[in-house]
Amino acid sequence: MNKFFSxxxxxxxxxxxxxxxxxxxxxxxxxxxEQMAVSKSAIANAVSAGGSEYASVEMRMAQDKMERANxxxxxxxxxxxxxxxxxxxxxxRLAEKKAHSAKAQKAAxxxxxxxxxxxxxxxxxxx
Amino acid sequence: xxxxxxxAMTLIAAAVLAGCSSMPANNSVLDQARNDYSNxxxxxxxxxLAASELKxxxxxxxxxxxxxxxxxxxxxxxxxxxxAKQQVAIAQATASQKAAELAVANASAERDRVRLDARTRxxxxxxxxxxxxxxxxxxxxxxxxxxxxxxxxxxxxxQASQLxxxxxxxxxxxxxxxAVTERxxxxxxxxxxxxxxxxxxxxxxxxxxxxxxxxxxxxxxxDRGMVITLGDVLFDTxxxxxxxxxxxxxxxxxxxxxxxxQRKVLIEGFTDSTGSNSRNQExxxxxxxxxxxxxxxxGISPERVKSRGYGExxxxxxxxxxxxxxxxxxxxxxVSDDSGNITPR
Numbered sequence: 375m376n377k378f379f380s381x382x383x384x385x386x387x388x389x390x391x392x393x394x395x396x397x398x399x400x401x402x403x404x405x406x407x408e409q410m411a412v413s414k415s416a417i418a419n420a421v422s423a424g425g426s427e428y429a430s431v432e433m434r435m436a437q438d439k440m441e442r443a444n445x446x447x448x449x450x451x452x453x454x455x456x457x458x459x460x461x462x463x464x465x466x467r468l469a470e471k472k473a474h475s476a477k478a479q480k481a482a483x484x485x486x487x488x489x490x491x492x493x494x495x496x497x498x499x500x501x
Numbered sequence: 502x503x504x505x506x507x508x509a510m511t512l513i514a515a516a517v518l519a520g521c522s523s524m525p526a527n528n529s530v531l532d533q534a535r536n537d538y539s540n541x542x543x544x545x546x547x548x549x550l551a552a553s554e555l556k557x558x559x560x561x562x563x564x565x566x567x568x569x570x571x572x573x574x575x576x577x578x579x580x581x582x583x584x585a586k587q588q589v590a591i592a593q594a595t596a597s598q599k600a601a602e603l604a605v606a607n608a609s610a611e612r613d614r615v616r617l618d619a620r621t622r623x624x625x626x627x628x629x630x631x632x633x634x635x636x637x638x639x640x641x642x643x644x645x646x647x648x649x650x651x652x653x654x655x656x657x658x659x660q661a662s663q664l665x666x667x668x669x670x671x672x673x674x675x676x677x678x679x680a681v682t683e684r685x686x687x688x689x690x691x692x693x694x695x696x697x698x699x700x701x702x703x704x705x706x707x708x709x710x711x712x713x714x715x716x717x718x719x720x721x722x723x724d725r726g727m728v729i730t731l732g733d734v735l736f737d738t739x740x741x742x743x744x745x746x747x748x749x750x751x752x753x754x755x756x757x758x759x760x761x762x763q764r765k766v767l768i769e770g771f772t773d774s775t776g777s778n779s780r781n782q783e784x785x786x787x788x789x790x791x792x793x794x795x796x797x798x799x800g801i802s803p804e805r806v807k808s809r810g811y812g813e814x815x816x817x818x819x820x821x822x823x824x825x826x827x828x829x830x831x832x833x834x835x836v837s838d839d840s841g842n843i844t845p846r
Contacts, residue, residue: 457580464587471594478601485608489615496619499626 405447406456413440413459416466425469428476436465528574531565531582537589538562544596550603551595558588725835725844729754731792733830739776741787743795751792754834755799765837766801768792768808769846771815773826778812785810788832805841815846 417436425433439462446455538558541547547555565581572578720729735747743751758764770789772781789808796806818825837843 457576461580461583461587464584464591468587468591468594471591471598475594475598475601478598478605482601482604482608485605485612489608489612492612492615492619496615496622499619499622 403452403456405450405452406459409456409459409463410443410447413443413463413466416463416470420466420470420473423470424473424477425466427473429469429472432465432469432472436462436469439465528569528578530579530586531569534562534565534582534586534589537586541589541593544593546600547592547596549596550599551592554588554592554595558585558592561585561588720836725846726838727836729834729836731832731834733827735832736788736791736830739784741784741791743791747792748795751795752799755796755801757836758796758801758805761839762805763839763841765805765841765843766796766807767835767837767843768796768806769833769835770808770810771817771829771831771833772813773816773829774813774820775826782810782812785812792832792834811846 413436417440420429420433420436425436439458443455443458443462446452446458541555541558561581562585565578565585568575568581569578720727722728731747731750735744735750736742737744754766758766768789770785770787770792772785774781776784786808787810789810793806793808797803813820813829816825816829817831818828820826820829835843
Protein backbone atom coordinates (compact mmCIF):
# COMPACT_ATOMS: atom_id res chain seq x y z
CA MET A 375 0.00 0.00 0.00
CA ASN A 376 2.67 2.44 1.10
CA LYS A 377 4.90 1.38 -1.72
CA PHE A 378 2.08 1.75 -4.15
CA PHE A 379 1.25 5.24 -2.85
CA SER A 380 4.79 6.34 -3.12
CA UNK A 381 5.02 5.15 -6.65
CA UNK A 382 1.75 6.79 -7.61
CA UNK A 383 2.87 10.10 -6.06
CA UNK A 384 6.15 10.18 -7.87
CA UNK A 385 4.41 9.39 -11.05
CA UNK A 386 1.92 12.15 -10.56
CA UNK A 387 4.57 14.65 -9.67
CA UNK A 388 6.63 13.58 -12.59
CA UNK A 389 3.79 13.95 -15.03
CA UNK A 390 2.62 17.30 -13.61
CA UNK A 391 6.18 18.59 -13.33
CA UNK A 392 6.92 17.53 -16.86
CA UNK A 393 3.75 19.17 -18.08
CA UNK A 394 4.53 22.38 -16.14
CA UNK A 395 8.03 22.48 -17.47
CA UNK A 396 6.79 21.87 -20.98
CA UNK A 397 4.12 24.59 -20.58
CA UNK A 398 6.64 27.01 -19.09
CA UNK A 399 9.21 26.24 -21.63
CA UNK A 400 6.86 26.54 -24.47
CA UNK A 401 5.53 29.98 -23.49
CA UNK A 402 2.39 28.72 -22.03
CA UNK A 403 3.28 30.71 -18.77
CA UNK A 404 0.71 33.50 -18.07
CA UNK A 405 2.09 37.08 -18.57
CA UNK A 406 3.45 38.65 -15.26
CA UNK A 407 1.26 41.68 -15.66
CA GLU A 408 0.96 42.29 -11.94
CA GLN A 409 4.68 41.94 -11.36
CA MET A 410 5.36 44.32 -14.23
CA ALA A 411 3.08 46.91 -12.64
CA VAL A 412 4.63 46.42 -9.21
CA SER A 413 8.13 46.81 -10.66
CA LYS A 414 7.17 49.94 -12.62
CA SER A 415 5.72 51.41 -9.46
CA ALA A 416 8.87 50.52 -7.52
CA ILE A 417 11.00 52.25 -10.15
CA ALA A 418 8.78 55.32 -10.05
CA ASN A 419 9.05 55.42 -6.26
CA ALA A 420 12.81 55.06 -6.47
CA VAL A 421 13.03 57.91 -8.99
CA SER A 422 10.88 60.16 -6.84
CA ALA A 423 12.99 59.24 -3.80
CA GLY A 424 16.05 60.53 -5.66
CA GLY A 425 17.45 57.15 -6.65
CA SER A 426 19.03 58.56 -9.81
CA GLU A 427 21.01 60.97 -7.65
CA TYR A 428 21.87 58.86 -4.62
CA ALA A 429 22.06 55.32 -6.18
CA SER A 430 22.70 55.80 -9.85
CA VAL A 431 24.12 52.28 -10.41
CA GLU A 432 21.14 50.49 -8.92
CA MET A 433 18.75 52.88 -10.63
CA ARG A 434 20.30 52.30 -14.00
CA MET A 435 20.25 48.55 -13.45
CA ALA A 436 16.60 48.64 -12.48
CA GLN A 437 15.61 50.70 -15.48
CA ASP A 438 17.72 48.54 -17.79
CA LYS A 439 16.14 45.38 -16.49
CA MET A 440 12.69 46.88 -16.73
CA GLU A 441 13.35 47.68 -20.34
CA ARG A 442 14.49 44.16 -20.95
CA ALA A 443 11.43 42.86 -19.13
CA ASN A 444 9.25 44.94 -21.39
CA UNK A 445 11.01 43.54 -24.42
CA UNK A 446 10.56 40.04 -23.03
CA UNK A 447 6.90 40.77 -22.57
CA UNK A 448 6.75 41.89 -26.17
CA UNK A 449 8.36 38.60 -27.13
CA UNK A 450 5.89 36.85 -24.89
CA UNK A 451 8.87 35.49 -22.98
CA UNK A 452 6.85 35.81 -19.83
CA UNK A 453 9.07 33.86 -17.47
CA UNK A 454 12.08 35.87 -18.37
CA UNK A 455 9.97 38.99 -18.16
CA UNK A 456 8.89 38.01 -14.65
CA UNK A 457 12.42 37.37 -13.49
CA UNK A 458 13.72 40.59 -15.01
CA UNK A 459 10.81 42.47 -13.52
CA UNK A 460 11.44 40.95 -10.10
CA UNK A 461 15.11 41.83 -10.28
CA UNK A 462 14.25 45.31 -11.49
CA UNK A 463 11.92 45.67 -8.49
CA UNK A 464 14.68 44.55 -6.14
CA UNK A 465 17.13 46.98 -7.74
CA UNK A 466 14.60 49.80 -7.61
CA ARG A 467 13.81 49.14 -3.97
CA LEU A 468 17.50 49.09 -3.18
CA ALA A 469 17.95 52.36 -5.03
CA GLU A 470 15.05 53.87 -3.12
CA LYS A 471 16.37 52.64 0.22
CA LYS A 472 19.84 53.88 -0.58
CA ALA A 473 18.43 57.26 -1.50
CA HIS A 474 16.45 57.41 1.73
CA SER A 475 19.46 56.28 3.68
CA ALA A 476 21.71 58.85 2.04
CA LYS A 477 19.18 61.58 2.70
CA ALA A 478 18.78 60.51 6.28
CA GLN A 479 22.53 60.44 6.76
CA LYS A 480 22.80 63.86 5.16
CA ALA A 481 20.09 65.12 7.48
CA ALA A 482 21.89 63.60 10.43
CA UNK A 483 25.12 65.20 9.36
CA UNK A 484 23.43 68.57 8.91
CA UNK A 485 21.89 68.16 12.31
CA UNK A 486 25.27 67.34 13.84
CA UNK A 487 26.69 70.42 12.18
CA UNK A 488 23.83 72.47 13.55
CA UNK A 489 24.50 71.19 17.01
CA UNK A 490 28.22 71.86 16.67
CA UNK A 491 27.56 75.41 15.51
CA UNK A 492 25.02 75.92 18.25
CA UNK A 493 27.47 74.64 20.88
CA UNK A 494 30.20 76.89 19.55
CA UNK A 495 27.84 79.83 19.63
CA UNK A 496 26.81 79.08 23.17
CA UNK A 497 30.42 78.68 24.25
CA UNK A 498 31.25 81.98 22.59
CA UNK A 499 28.29 83.68 24.19
CA UNK A 500 28.99 82.32 27.67
CA UNK A 501 32.60 83.45 27.49
CA UNK B 502 14.19 2.17 -11.39
CA UNK B 503 11.90 4.89 -10.02
CA UNK B 504 14.91 6.97 -9.06
CA UNK B 505 16.23 6.70 -12.54
CA UNK B 506 12.95 7.84 -13.94
CA UNK B 507 12.96 10.86 -11.59
CA UNK B 508 16.46 11.82 -12.50
CA ALA B 509 15.66 11.41 -16.14
CA MET B 510 12.59 13.61 -15.90
CA THR B 511 14.55 16.26 -13.95
CA LEU B 512 17.20 16.20 -16.57
CA ILE B 513 14.57 16.58 -19.26
CA ALA B 514 13.07 19.52 -17.37
CA ALA B 515 16.44 21.08 -16.90
CA ALA B 516 17.18 20.62 -20.52
CA VAL B 517 13.86 22.20 -21.46
CA LEU B 518 14.49 25.07 -19.07
CA ALA B 519 17.96 25.49 -20.34
CA GLY B 520 16.64 25.51 -23.81
CA CYS B 521 14.04 28.12 -23.10
CA SER B 522 16.29 30.46 -20.92
CA SER B 523 19.06 32.58 -22.21
CA MET B 524 20.47 33.23 -18.70
CA PRO B 525 23.91 31.88 -18.00
CA ALA B 526 24.31 29.68 -15.01
CA ASN B 527 26.42 31.33 -12.30
CA ASN B 528 27.01 29.91 -8.89
CA SER B 529 28.95 32.85 -7.63
CA VAL B 530 25.82 34.99 -7.34
CA LEU B 531 24.39 32.62 -4.76
CA ASP B 532 27.69 32.51 -2.93
CA GLN B 533 27.79 36.28 -2.80
CA ALA B 534 24.20 36.41 -1.63
CA ARG B 535 24.97 33.94 1.17
CA ASN B 536 28.08 35.89 2.12
CA ASP B 537 26.22 39.20 2.15
CA TYR B 538 23.44 37.65 4.18
CA SER B 539 25.77 36.29 6.82
CA ASN B 540 27.48 39.68 7.05
CA UNK B 541 24.13 41.37 7.46
CA UNK B 542 23.08 38.89 10.08
CA UNK B 543 26.28 39.57 12.00
CA UNK B 544 25.47 43.27 11.97
CA UNK B 545 23.29 44.03 15.03
CA UNK B 546 22.18 47.30 13.43
CA UNK B 547 20.65 45.36 10.52
CA UNK B 548 19.10 42.64 12.68
CA UNK B 549 17.56 45.19 15.01
CA LEU B 550 16.57 47.96 12.56
CA ALA B 551 15.73 46.01 9.37
CA ALA B 552 14.45 42.75 10.73
CA SER B 553 11.57 42.39 8.27
CA GLU B 554 13.75 43.26 5.26
CA LEU B 555 16.34 40.75 6.45
CA LYS B 556 13.57 38.16 6.80
CA UNK B 557 12.52 38.77 3.18
CA UNK B 558 16.14 38.40 2.11
CA UNK B 559 16.35 35.23 4.14
CA UNK B 560 13.24 33.82 2.47
CA UNK B 561 14.60 34.70 -0.95
CA UNK B 562 17.94 33.15 -0.09
CA UNK B 563 16.15 30.03 1.12
CA UNK B 564 14.34 29.80 -2.20
CA UNK B 565 17.59 30.27 -4.05
CA UNK B 566 19.31 27.71 -1.88
CA UNK B 567 16.42 25.39 -2.38
CA UNK B 568 16.48 25.90 -6.09
CA UNK B 569 20.21 25.45 -6.12
CA UNK B 570 20.09 22.33 -3.99
CA UNK B 571 17.35 21.03 -6.23
CA UNK B 572 18.69 21.91 -9.60
CA UNK B 573 22.25 23.02 -9.04
CA UNK B 574 23.35 25.92 -11.14
CA UNK B 575 20.46 27.31 -13.08
CA UNK B 576 19.16 30.65 -14.26
CA UNK B 577 16.44 30.38 -11.60
CA UNK B 578 19.06 29.98 -8.92
CA UNK B 579 20.94 32.94 -10.32
CA UNK B 580 17.75 34.95 -10.42
CA UNK B 581 16.67 34.01 -6.91
CA UNK B 582 20.19 34.49 -5.60
CA UNK B 583 20.39 37.91 -7.23
CA UNK B 584 17.07 38.92 -5.73
CA ALA B 585 18.21 37.58 -2.34
CA LYS B 586 21.49 39.48 -2.62
CA GLN B 587 19.66 42.74 -3.49
CA GLN B 588 17.26 42.18 -0.61
CA VAL B 589 20.18 41.79 1.76
CA ALA B 590 21.45 45.10 0.39
CA ILE B 591 17.97 46.58 0.84
CA ALA B 592 17.99 45.39 4.45
CA GLN B 593 21.39 46.98 4.98
CA ALA B 594 20.30 50.24 3.32
CA THR B 595 17.13 50.21 5.39
CA ALA B 596 19.16 49.68 8.55
CA SER B 597 21.48 52.53 7.69
CA GLN B 598 18.51 54.75 6.81
CA LYS B 599 16.85 54.02 10.13
CA ALA B 600 20.12 54.50 11.94
CA ALA B 601 20.50 57.85 10.26
CA GLU B 602 16.91 58.72 11.08
CA LEU B 603 17.55 57.70 14.67
CA ALA B 604 20.66 59.83 14.59
CA VAL B 605 18.55 62.71 13.28
CA ALA B 606 16.01 62.13 16.02
CA ASN B 607 18.77 61.89 18.62
CA ALA B 608 20.46 64.91 17.16
CA SER B 609 17.15 66.74 17.24
CA ALA B 610 16.76 65.80 20.87
CA GLU B 611 20.34 66.79 21.49
CA ARG B 612 19.82 70.04 19.67
CA ASP B 613 16.77 70.71 21.80
CA ARG B 614 18.84 69.88 24.86
CA VAL B 615 21.62 72.20 23.67
CA ARG B 616 19.10 74.90 22.96
CA LEU B 617 17.57 74.40 26.36
CA ASP B 618 21.08 74.61 27.75
CA ALA B 619 21.62 77.76 25.80
CA ARG B 620 18.36 79.21 27.00
CA THR B 621 19.17 78.24 30.54
CA ARG B 622 22.50 79.93 30.19
CA UNK B 623 20.86 82.92 28.57
CA UNK B 624 18.34 83.00 31.36
CA UNK B 625 21.15 82.74 33.91
CA UNK B 626 23.01 85.40 32.06
CA UNK B 627 19.88 87.51 31.88
CA UNK B 628 19.37 86.97 35.58
CA UNK B 629 22.95 87.91 36.27
CA UNK B 630 22.49 90.87 34.00
CA UNK B 631 19.28 91.74 35.80
CA UNK B 632 21.02 91.39 39.14
CA UNK B 633 23.84 93.49 37.85
CA UNK B 634 21.32 96.03 36.57
CA UNK B 635 19.63 95.95 39.94
CA UNK B 636 22.90 96.50 41.71
CA UNK B 637 23.65 99.23 39.28
CA UNK B 638 20.20 100.66 39.82
CA UNK B 639 20.73 100.48 43.57
CA UNK B 640 24.05 102.17 43.11
CA UNK B 641 22.31 104.77 40.97
CA UNK B 642 19.70 105.17 43.67
CA UNK B 643 22.39 105.58 46.27
CA UNK B 644 24.06 108.05 44.00
CA UNK B 645 20.73 109.79 43.53
CA UNK B 646 20.24 109.86 47.28
CA UNK B 647 23.70 111.25 47.69
CA UNK B 648 22.85 113.80 45.04
CA UNK B 649 19.67 114.59 46.92
CA UNK B 650 21.60 115.00 50.13
CA UNK B 651 24.02 117.16 48.29
CA UNK B 652 21.14 119.03 46.80
CA UNK B 653 19.66 119.49 50.27
CA UNK B 654 23.01 120.65 51.47
CA UNK B 655 23.10 122.96 48.49
CA UNK B 656 19.61 124.08 49.39
CA UNK B 657 20.69 124.72 52.94
CA UNK B 658 23.67 126.48 51.58
CA UNK B 659 21.35 128.37 49.28
CA GLN B 660 19.18 129.22 52.26
CA ALA B 661 22.26 130.32 54.09
CA SER B 662 23.18 132.29 51.03
CA GLN B 663 19.68 133.68 51.01
CA LEU B 664 20.02 134.63 54.63
CA UNK B 665 23.35 136.12 53.81
CA UNK B 666 21.77 137.74 50.85
CA UNK B 667 19.01 139.05 53.03
CA UNK B 668 21.61 140.27 55.43
CA UNK B 669 23.38 141.82 52.49
CA UNK B 670 20.08 143.26 51.43
CA UNK B 671 19.54 144.63 54.86
CA UNK B 672 23.06 145.93 54.76
CA UNK B 673 22.35 147.31 51.34
CA UNK B 674 19.16 148.83 52.65
CA UNK B 675 21.11 150.24 55.53
CA UNK B 676 23.61 151.55 53.03
CA UNK B 677 20.73 152.89 51.06
CA UNK B 678 19.30 154.51 54.10
CA UNK B 679 22.73 155.84 54.85
CA ALA B 680 22.93 156.99 51.29
CA VAL B 681 19.57 158.61 51.70
CA THR B 682 20.77 160.15 54.89
CA GLU B 683 23.89 161.27 53.15
CA ARG B 684 21.85 162.51 50.29
CA UNK B 685 19.71 164.33 52.78
CA UNK B 686 22.88 165.60 54.37
CA UNK B 687 24.04 166.60 50.93
CA UNK B 688 20.70 168.21 50.36
CA UNK B 689 21.03 169.86 53.69
CA UNK B 690 24.50 170.92 52.73
CA UNK B 691 23.13 172.15 49.49
CA UNK B 692 20.38 173.86 51.34
CA UNK B 693 23.00 175.23 53.64
CA UNK B 694 24.98 176.26 50.66
CA UNK B 695 21.88 177.77 49.22
CA UNK B 696 21.25 179.38 52.55
CA UNK B 697 24.82 180.59 52.59
CA UNK B 698 24.41 181.77 49.10
CA UNK B 699 21.17 183.29 50.20
CA UNK B 700 22.98 184.80 53.09
CA UNK B 701 25.66 185.96 50.73
CA UNK B 702 22.99 187.25 48.49
CA UNK B 703 21.36 188.74 51.51
CA UNK B 704 24.67 190.26 52.46
CA UNK B 705 25.13 191.47 48.96
CA UNK B 706 21.63 192.77 48.93
CA UNK B 707 22.27 194.32 52.30
CA UNK B 708 25.43 195.85 50.91
CA UNK B 709 23.42 197.13 48.00
CA UNK B 710 20.81 198.30 50.48
CA UNK B 711 23.55 199.93 52.51
CA UNK B 712 24.89 201.59 49.44
CA UNK B 713 21.40 202.67 48.59
CA UNK B 714 20.84 203.96 52.07
CA UNK B 715 24.19 205.70 52.03
CA UNK B 716 23.35 207.08 48.67
CA UNK B 717 20.09 208.30 50.08
CA UNK B 718 22.14 210.09 52.69
CA UNK B 719 24.15 211.51 49.83
CA UNK B 720 27.19 209.47 50.72
CA UNK B 721 30.12 209.69 48.36
CA UNK B 722 32.57 206.98 47.59
CA UNK B 723 36.07 208.25 48.32
CA ASP B 724 39.54 206.75 48.81
CA ARG B 725 38.78 206.52 52.50
CA GLY B 726 35.43 204.79 52.06
CA MET B 727 31.92 206.11 52.09
CA VAL B 728 31.73 209.72 53.26
CA ILE B 729 28.49 211.44 54.23
CA THR B 730 28.61 215.15 54.39
CA LEU B 731 26.22 217.01 56.64
CA GLY B 732 25.86 220.60 55.47
CA ASP B 733 25.94 223.64 57.81
CA VAL B 734 22.18 223.96 57.43
CA LEU B 735 21.91 221.41 60.24
CA PHE B 736 23.54 223.85 62.65
CA ASP B 737 22.73 227.39 63.55
CA THR B 738 25.44 229.89 62.75
CA UNK B 739 28.28 229.77 65.24
CA UNK B 740 26.39 227.11 67.25
CA UNK B 741 27.31 223.45 67.73
CA UNK B 742 23.84 222.19 68.50
CA UNK B 743 22.14 220.11 65.82
CA UNK B 744 18.91 221.44 64.47
CA UNK B 745 15.92 219.18 64.18
CA UNK B 746 16.47 218.66 60.47
CA UNK B 747 20.06 217.65 61.31
CA UNK B 748 18.73 215.27 63.93
CA UNK B 749 16.68 213.63 61.25
CA UNK B 750 19.79 212.95 59.19
CA UNK B 751 21.65 211.67 62.28
CA UNK B 752 18.70 209.36 63.02
CA UNK B 753 19.13 207.79 59.59
CA UNK B 754 22.80 207.33 60.36
CA UNK B 755 22.00 205.69 63.64
CA UNK B 756 19.60 203.30 61.96
CA UNK B 757 22.28 202.49 59.42
CA UNK B 758 24.88 201.74 62.06
CA UNK B 759 22.45 199.62 64.02
CA UNK B 760 21.89 197.60 60.92
CA UNK B 761 25.64 197.10 60.33
CA UNK B 762 27.11 196.65 63.80
CA GLN B 763 30.59 195.74 62.45
CA ARG B 764 30.95 199.19 60.89
CA LYS B 765 32.59 202.02 62.74
CA VAL B 766 32.33 205.71 62.11
CA LEU B 767 34.65 208.74 62.25
CA ILE B 768 33.00 212.13 62.48
CA GLU B 769 35.06 215.06 61.26
CA GLY B 770 34.02 218.70 61.66
CA PHE B 771 35.07 221.63 59.39
CA THR B 772 34.46 225.36 59.23
CA ASP B 773 35.01 228.18 56.76
CA SER B 774 37.76 230.67 57.20
CA THR B 775 35.55 233.25 58.81
CA GLY B 776 36.51 233.94 62.37
CA SER B 777 39.57 233.00 64.36
CA ASN B 778 41.36 229.73 63.89
CA SER B 779 40.98 228.74 67.48
CA ARG B 780 37.29 229.51 67.39
CA ASN B 781 36.89 227.56 64.17
CA GLN B 782 38.86 224.62 65.66
CA GLU B 783 36.66 224.69 68.75
CA UNK B 784 33.49 224.96 66.71
CA UNK B 785 34.48 222.06 64.40
CA UNK B 786 35.31 219.95 67.45
CA UNK B 787 32.01 220.82 69.08
CA UNK B 788 29.94 220.15 66.01
CA UNK B 789 31.61 216.76 65.39
CA UNK B 790 31.20 215.89 69.00
CA UNK B 791 27.59 216.99 68.85
CA UNK B 792 26.88 214.57 66.06
CA UNK B 793 28.74 211.84 67.97
CA UNK B 794 26.69 212.51 71.09
CA UNK B 795 23.49 212.33 69.07
CA UNK B 796 24.55 208.94 67.68
CA UNK B 797 25.43 207.70 71.16
CA UNK B 798 22.05 208.92 72.36
CA UNK B 799 20.48 206.90 69.64
CA GLY B 800 22.05 203.66 71.02
CA ILE B 801 25.31 203.36 69.10
CA SER B 802 28.17 201.99 71.15
CA PRO B 803 30.67 204.80 72.09
CA GLU B 804 33.76 202.80 70.93
CA ARG B 805 32.36 202.62 67.40
CA VAL B 806 32.13 206.41 67.09
CA LYS B 807 35.08 208.80 67.05
CA SER B 808 34.93 212.53 66.37
CA ARG B 809 37.51 215.13 65.57
CA GLY B 810 37.49 218.82 64.47
CA TYR B 811 39.76 220.17 61.83
CA GLY B 812 38.79 223.87 61.98
CA GLU B 813 39.10 225.66 58.68
CA UNK B 814 41.55 223.05 57.26
CA UNK B 815 40.72 220.81 54.30
CA UNK B 816 38.27 223.20 52.57
CA UNK B 817 36.31 221.63 49.72
CA UNK B 818 35.63 225.01 48.07
CA UNK B 819 36.90 228.57 48.09
CA UNK B 820 36.16 230.75 51.13
CA UNK B 821 35.84 233.87 48.99
CA UNK B 822 32.23 233.29 48.14
CA UNK B 823 29.26 232.61 50.35
CA UNK B 824 28.43 229.43 48.48
CA UNK B 825 32.03 228.18 48.86
CA UNK B 826 32.06 229.02 52.58
CA UNK B 827 28.75 227.21 53.02
CA UNK B 828 30.29 224.08 51.40
CA UNK B 829 33.31 224.35 53.68
CA UNK B 830 31.09 224.54 56.79
CA UNK B 831 30.36 220.85 57.09
CA UNK B 832 30.58 217.68 59.09
CA UNK B 833 31.90 214.62 57.26
CA UNK B 834 30.96 211.23 58.48
CA UNK B 835 33.33 208.52 57.28
CA VAL B 836 31.98 205.00 57.40
CA SER B 837 34.47 202.18 57.93
CA ASP B 838 34.68 198.98 55.94
CA ASP B 839 33.24 195.75 57.37
CA SER B 840 36.29 195.15 59.55
CA GLY B 841 35.97 198.62 61.15
CA ASN B 842 39.06 200.24 59.59
CA ILE B 843 39.14 203.87 58.54
CA THR B 844 42.07 205.29 56.68
CA PRO B 845 43.22 208.31 58.74
CA ARG B 846 43.38 211.73 57.13
